[in-house]
Amino acid sequence: MVSIRFHGRGGQGAKTASRIAGTAAFLEGFTAQDSPLYGAERRGAPVSASTRIDRKPIRERGVIARPDLVMIADASLIPDPSARVLEGVDERTVVFVNSPLAADQARAQFSIPGRVTTLDLTGIALEHFGKRGAISALLGAVAGRLAGLRQGSIREAIARELTDLGLAPPVIERNQTVAARCFEAVQPVELDVGARQAMAVAQLRAPTYEPPTKGTAGITAGPNSAIRSMSGWRTFRPVLNPELCNGCWLCFANCPEGAITIKPDGKPAIYYPHCKGCLDCVEVCPTDAMTVERETEAANNT
8 A cells, every 4th residue: 555645734735636646546446545634724724635545445544654655745844843744754755845955955954764856846836827826736746656656647637636626627737737747857766665664543632621710712732822933834925015005904904814913104014923825915905015925035034
């Protein structure tokens, strides 16, 4: 059995990529299983998905604890302890990172113990799809390549999954074309599936309840608290041009995280530690005062 674990952020398409890989395997006659794992569906929040492929019936369920292949849609997730991207990864595991870095550079920078391969899927998506191009089809195609699936079945799987999402045929065809380019750009690898260890048993945590004298919940866990920085959730960030702002406050009213405040002069200001990069403010701005920058290009402007 081949076990693939996908890691991404809400809105990047990790769930769809896992379905594309599973559907492609099914089209080739395999038994396939894919299942996402996420809490509240928030754009930018860490999510994961598990895909299993086998010739025999698959009895395992749940999160893959010892993956043969890990697909990382956003390299900023790797140092985030709450995402657990490298959990269960050892020297036999193949790890794909969506990054412009070379494989050796990514391995050294993020201390990845497995066999690393990289490709800048975000850069390719920006080139072919525009400023907010999705990478789900591209990530699914690369996963299929690394898992030994055929390009034809991946192409058909992309058509099926993106059709179910309501995308127009020309958009689907463009995704298939760019995904084929990514498929060919990645060298196939031999997965060491024979050495896969038994699935670890997750330890459940008992919740701590507030006494009945308190009327509101006290959320003190690190990933959920007000001091939790969400700047690492972003692939893109909004940038305000004050000269174009007319002070309508629509960005302030539509920000789901309260990351936009109003200054004494009536103009908005973005508090980047709480900005998760959903870009709702960009969508509602009537004067195009809000623009979009790729996070790597704006990293020095926090």
